[in-house]
Amino acid sequence: MLKIPIFLAFLLFAIPLTSAQIVKVEMNPETLLPNDIAECKIVFTPHEDTHVSGISIFPPSGIDVNPSSVSGVGKIRAGSSYVFPFTIKAKESGIYTLTVYINTLNGTLKQKIVVRVLDILPKIVLNRTVIYLNEVNKIGFSVSTPIEFDNIVVEPLFDANPRVIHVNGKGEFEFEPLKEEPLKFKIKFYNGRNYHEIVQTVEVRYVQSRGVLINTSPRYPNTLIGDVNPIGIQITNLRTDTIYSVTVKADGGILSRDEIRIPLLKSEESYATEILFCSRKSGYHRINFTVCYSDALDYRHCEVRSVVINVFNESALEFSGLETEFGANGLTITGDVSNNGKSVAYSILISAITGNLTKTYYIDRLDPSDFDSFEFSLPPTKEVLLKLKWKNEIGESFENSKVVEIRLPKAEERSVTPSIVIPVVVLICVLVIVIFAWKRR
Numbered sequence: 001m002l003k004i005p006i007f008l009a010f011l012l013f014a015i016p017l018t019s020a021q022i023v024k025v026e027m028n029p030e031t032l033l034p035n036d037i038a039e040c041k042i043v044f045t046p047h048e049d050t051h052v053s054g055i056s057i058f059p060p061s062g063i064d065v066n067p068s069s070v071s072g073v074g075k076i077r078a079g080s081s082y083v084f085p086f087t088i089k090a091k092e093s094g095i096y097t098l099t100v101y102i103n104t105l106n107g108t109l110k111q112k113i114v115v116r117v118l119d120i121l122p123k124i125v126l127n128r129t130v131i132y133l134n135e136v137n138k139i140g141f142s143v144s145t146p147i148e149f150d151n152i153v154v155e156p157l158f159d160a161n162p163r164v165i166h167v168n169g170k171g172e173f174e175f176e177p178l179k180e181e182p183l184k185f186k187i188k189f190y191n192g193r194n195y196h197e198i199v200q201t202v203e204v205r206y207v208q209s210r211g212v213l214i215n216t217s218p219r220y221p222n223t224l225i226g227d228v229n230p231i232g233i234q235i236t237n238l239r240t241d242t243i244y245s246v247t248v249k250a251d252g253g254i255l256s257r258d259e260i261r262i263p264l265l266k267s268e269e270s271y272a273t274e275i276l277f278c279s280r281k282s283g284y285h286r287i288n289f290t291v292c293y294s295d296a297l298d299y300r301h302c303e304v305r306s307v308v309i310n311v312f313n314e315s316a317l318e319f320s321g322l323e324t325e326f327g328a329n330g331l332t333i334t335g336d337v338s339n340n341g342k343s344v345a346y347s348i349l350i351s352a353i354t355g356n357l358t359k360t361y362y363i364d365r366l367d368p369s370d371f372d373s374f375e376f377s378l379p380p381t382k383e384v385l386l387k388l389k390w391k392n393e394i395g396e397s398f399e400n401s402k403v404v405e406i407r408l409p410k411a412e413e414r415s416v417t418p419s420i421v422i423p424v425v426v427l428i429c430v431l432v433i434v435i436f437a438w439k440r441r
Contacts, residue, residue: 022047023102023111027088029192031147032117036194038088042111044102045081051105052076055084058099063115064089065098093119120146121198122187124154129202133177135209136241136296140172149189149196157184157199161297176297180206210238212265214291216305218277220342223309226278226390226398227316227341231307234272235291237265243293243301246271252287253309254278256394265293276394282313315400316341317348317390320371324406331378331406333386337363338371343393351387352376366390382406 026041042055052073059065066087076082090096094117102109127140143152152167160175183202190196213236223229237243246262256276265271279285287309292302322335333352339345348363361374378384383406389399 023109025100025111025113027113027115029147029194030116031191032088032090032115033121033147033191033194033196034090034092034117034119036090036117036191038090038115038192040086040088040113042084042086042100042102043081044076044084044109046076046078048078050076050078052082053103053105055103056101057086058101059088060096060098062091062094063096063098064091088115090115090117093117118146121196122149122152122189124185124187124200124202126183126202126204129204131177131204131206132209132240133180133206134211135239136174136176138172138174138241138296140170142170143167143187147191149191151188151190153188155186155188157186174296176295176299177206209240212236212243212291212293212301212303213238214289214303214305216289216307218307218309221310222312223277223279224312224314224316224341225280225282226392226396228343228393229277229309230274231277231287232272232274233260233289234270235262235265236270237267240267241296242266243295246291246293249290249292250275250287253285254280254394254396255287277309278392278394278396279309279311280398282311285309285311314340315398316343316392317345317366317388317398318400319386319388319402321373322386322402322404324404326380329377331380331384332375333378333384333404334373334375335386336371336373337366337388339366339368342368344368345390345392348372348388348390350374351385351389352378353385353387354378354381354383380406 022045024043024045026043028039029036032038044052054069054071054073056069057065059068068086070084073082088098096115096117098113098115100111100113102111122143122145125142125144131137143154145152154165154167154171155163156165156173156175158175158181160173162173165171165173183204185200185202187198187200188196215232215234217232219230219232233248235246235248242264244264246265248260250258254277260273260275262271277287285308287307289305290302291305292300294300316339318338318340320336320338322333325332337348337350345366346364348366350361350363352359357378359376359378361376363372366372384404385401386404387399387401389397391397
């Protein structure tokens with residue numbers, strides 16, 4: 001509290017005035033506001049026995065005194081005191097002089113009392129006048145007073161915390177303005193036993209909060225079925241206050257996690273992370289990120305950001321370079337498994353199925369743009385079912401399959417005819433010769 005000491009001045013005159021008589025005036029409060037009432041006392045303490053017939057007070061215009069006189073006081077023994085209580089009420093500001101007469105058998109004592117009435121009220125002074133809209137502003141203030149007032153209480157007439165502030169020189173409050181308006185305060189205080197309430201308006205300047213910046217972007221705008229595509233998320237608190245209980249909830253497609261929790265972000269502080277995305281279907285996929293946070297006044301704020309990823313109608317892992325060959329040991333199928341995606345594939349299992357027979361080939365991992373070859377030896381058959389299973393970086397399982405139809409090469413089909421026809425022709429010729437010889441015989 002800023003105090004400006006102003007002391008009450010008393011002018012004491014005595015006719016005659018000796019050291020045998022002592023007059024003291026008490027006044028509370030010492031300085032008045034308009035329409036205040038001061039409780040006063042005239043304390044008369046003689047050093048010798050004195051007979052007092054009466055005491056009278058003559059106020060000037062604008063001052064009310066009650067009571068203004070007393071009579072028949074009587075004898076006051078030396079060392080003892082007589083107290084005359086009265087009240088003073090000031091209607092308007094100014095400096096007033098009251099005259100008091102104490103009538104004794106030895107003469108009349110004359111005393112002047114100067115009363116100061118000031119029309120100067122307490123004033124709130126904010127430590128900042130630039131206020132940010134839509135965020136919590138912590139503002140300190142002091143109360144400037146020309147007089148030492150008692151029990152000063154400040155009540156902000158807007159949605160502030162706390163609602164009531166008991167001021168001991170300085171105070172502090174928080175509030176979150178949603179629109180521009182002057183700040184009004186109710187100030188309550190006592191001057192002596194006089195209770196006062198005033199409303200003060202403080203002009204401030206509002207600026208828009210910079211809010212919370214949310215950036216979301218996929219690493220690749222296009223991806224393949226089963227491939228993993230990281231989506232970067234960065235949250236920056238551009239507000240001037242701290243935000244709490246920050247949550248990021250994601251939905252759309254298959255995600256490595258659907259929620260991120262951040263305890264708090266201080267002003268100008270950032271948090272960056274990634275969420276992994278994959279899909280089992282082709283087409284355009286929208287992934288929504290809902291970011292929510294609380295401020296110091298426990299107001300909840302939410303914003304939504306979205307990204308779109310195009311998934312091609314092609315699997316991340318595919319068969320390629322398939323070949324079939326007949327040999328002495330039967331059918332041989334060879335080929336490659338290629339990773340056409342941007343992420344690593346794990347636990348790759350290739351199966352060749354024909355009838356009740358299944359053969360497998362295992363690959364521990366396959367890096368992006370890499371391939372691995374396989375070979376299966378099978379008995380002759382018309383077709384073989386090839387299956388491909390794997391897991392991506394999220395741990396999701398995917399599979400695709402391909403039917404391989406087995407046909408004999410044309411060269412082999414031509415070589416089959418002579419091997420059958422020649423023995424038949426030879427047999428027929430032998431039979432004809434035998435029959436002809438038998439008939440001649």
